[in-house]
Amino acid sequence: MVSMLNWTDDMLVHIDEIDDQHRNLFLLINRLIIHKRNQGRREELMDLIRVLVAFAQxxxxxxxxxxxxxxYPLAMVHxxxxxxxxxxxxxxxTDYEKGVEDLSDKMLSFLRVxxxxxxxxxxxxxxxxxxxxxxIP
Ligand SMILES: [Fe+2]
Ligand SMILES: [Fe+2]
Incomplete structure (x- = not known):
């Protein structure tokens, strides 16, 4: 079984806005893990992708x-x-539209990395x- 991500407070950047966004991403990844476990509908992946696009922006x-x-000196690289x-x-x-198989696996391994x-x-x-x-303090 795929294990869920664990939240630890050492993930905190201590800028509330950023930390809240990271928590959202954390929840999204775990939502994908649950989707995989339950062999959820493929269409749900497209919902997740849409949310991820919005999150990224x-x-x-x-x-x-x-x-x-x-x-920040490393801003460019970042x-x-x-x-x-x-x-x-x-x-x-695009992969979703093309009907690529194992899309949830590919997304999950990308997001975990x-x-x-x-x-x-x-x-x-x-x-x-x-x-x-x-x-920050
Ligand atoms: Fe970030
Ligand atoms: Fe970043």
């Missing part, structure tokens, strides 16, 4: 804003990762910077 705009505001995420999610929409490398990696690195620079 809002969330990346928020992070980009805070990175610019605090002159934003490139965001761009890649957005492109991949759009590909999922995103969670561990970007949210728990790059975003955390940004949070550390914010703390060291005195922007």
């Amino acid at each position: 809002t969330h990346f705009r928020t992070e980009d804003h805070h990175m610019a505001e605090t002159s 934003s490139k990762e965001h761009l890649k995420f957005t492109e991949r999610i759009k590909e999922f929409a 995103w969670w561990t490398t970007h949210v728990a990696g790059s975003d955390k690195k940004f949070a550390t910077y914010l703390r060291n620079e005195g922007y």
Whole structure:
């Protein structure tokens, strides 16, 4: 059985807006895991993809804003990762239309990697910077 993601408070960036968005993403990934477990309807994947597209637009705009505001030195690299995420999610929409099989598996493995490398990696690195620079307590 696919295990659910666990939330730990060391994921917090300590900017409420960003943390709320990360919590939403966390819930979305677990929703996908439940969908897989229950062998949910394929159409639900398209709903998830739509929500992910909307999430990406809002969330990346928020992070980009805070990175610019605090002159984050790794902003360019970080934003490139965001761009890649957005492109991949759009590909999922195309894959859905094409009737690609195992789409939920592909989405899940992509999102898990995103969670561990970007949210728990790059975003955390940004949070550390914010703390060291005195922007957050
Ligand atoms: Fe993020
Ligand atoms: Fe990010």
